[in-house]
Amino acid sequence: MGVATHNIIGRLAASVGALGAVAPQFEAVLDVPHGGVLCALPALLAVGLLDGITDYFPLQSGYYGPDSLLLLLAFMALSRINSIEGLRDHAPGEWGKLLGLDRVPEVRTLRQKVREMSHAGKPRQWSAALAQRWLAAAPEQANALYIDGHVRVYYGQQTRLPKHYVAREKLCLRATVDYWVNAMDGQPFMVINQVVDPGLIRVIEDDILPRLESMHPALTEPLPTAGRARHRFILVFDREGYSPDFFARLRAKQVACLTYHKYPEAAWSENEFHNQPVPLVSGQIVTMQLAERGVRLSNGLWLREIRKLSQSGHQTAILTT
Known part of the structure; x- marks a missing residue:
């Protein structure tokens, strides 16, 4: 039956369709490579990794169930195994002990199962359900969302992706762009991949906001008439999102924004700056020299x-609605 296939009865039952998926059975063992990933198991369960997966990933009857497959992929990521192919370099029986099984699936089997979960399942709905759960569980963190794009270089040969400028390489390379929506402490809520990058503004309006409208607790509940003038939550992004018309469209949707001023005017007088205590996400309170003015943009908005004065005399200009 193969290397480390000790559960003969379970595999025979699965082969004739008498077993939906084998139930994990953990045993006391010593010196298991990558055994430290089990310390992350409570955290993976707490964030809802396995909640309702049979509804989103209904696999055909077989030896490996969707829960074992998702945990395997999570443990591979924690062990810095960057691809399914990389699993060939690891002992299948040792990895099976981490899942409570006799062994993990062979690479071809794992690819087949992942393909089945991707096409026959509902990965987008599963991801949206997780994001909605995380947003509802942390309403204070969901009030301020940080959006940032990261270029991911593609080194394969299976497709000809468009080139993007990679700052760390100072080159234009074939890549995709991941737009992450995080809490201010870095906890991720969702990620949107763009093969052809339309820019931050288009991604926010066409992808991020429509998804947030169906899952963010501040947008799923109607706002009283008396509160129509206030914002539901705030989006924080870099100067790529600077656009007066974009700011106006966000305000119409009752979404505040905070970003760098792309075209700041002359430096303000240092007499306008005063020491202000600023609480950080970590709970630490730091003192900054801040000043504030009102500004009217080209569209009348x-x-x-707000400007921050550094010790070198540089003034960082930030705009917010």
């Missing part, structure tokens, strides 16, 4: 401009 009135915003707040």
